[in-house]
Amino acid sequence: MRAIDQWFDQYGESHHNPINKLLHWICVPLITFAVLGILWAIHPWVSLIAVAAAMAFYVMLSWRIAAVMLVISLLMLLILWNMDVVLLPSIAIFVLAWIGxxxxxxxxxxxxxxxxxxxxxxxxxxWLIGALFRTLGLRY
Structure with missing residues (x-):
């Protein structure tokens, strides 16, 4: 398995343009939320299982990054929990964010x-969380 620095370096190779980077800061969290929303619409447990599986992958790379991503994921799930309609907004967000x-x-x-x-x-x-860590001088 690749180390987190290798993943980030390889991912970063196609993310140098400042507009592309900005679009990633906007669209990647929206896509993450939309995917969780689509899974939530299937059944809330499906989204929880997806978060658990992603966390298993993230913990193998960095427990610090995984901890931040867990908090973000739980906040997204809390938002979904409080939404009356989940599927259609999630699909719309997913499509628009991928266009971005x-x-x-x-x-x-x-x-x-x-x-x-x-x-x-x-x-x-x-990768976005890693950028925040680097900006703040934190180890991941």
Whole structure:
């Protein structure tokens, strides 16, 4: 298994354009929320199982990053818990956020990382957290 720095370096290779980076800061959390929402609409337990599986992957990379991602995931689940309608807004957010992602990658001139390896779909959210850690001088 690759170390977290290797994942972040490889993911970062296609994320240099400032507009693409900005779009990722907006769209990646929205996509994460939308995926959890779609899974929640199937059944809340499905979204909880997905969070648990993602956490298992994240803990193997960095318990600190995993802890932050767990808090974010639980906040997203709390929002979903309090929503009356989940599926249609989640689908709309998912589609619009992916359009934003593909616009960003078009501007970047590089394909999204997940075309190389589907695991990069899990790396996107923690790549943002890793950037915050680096900005704050924290170890992950």
């Amino acid at each position: 992602q593909f616009i960003g990658h078009h501007l970047e001139g590089k394909k999204p990382s997940f075309f190389k390896d589907m695991q990069f779909l899990l790396i996107g959210p923690i």
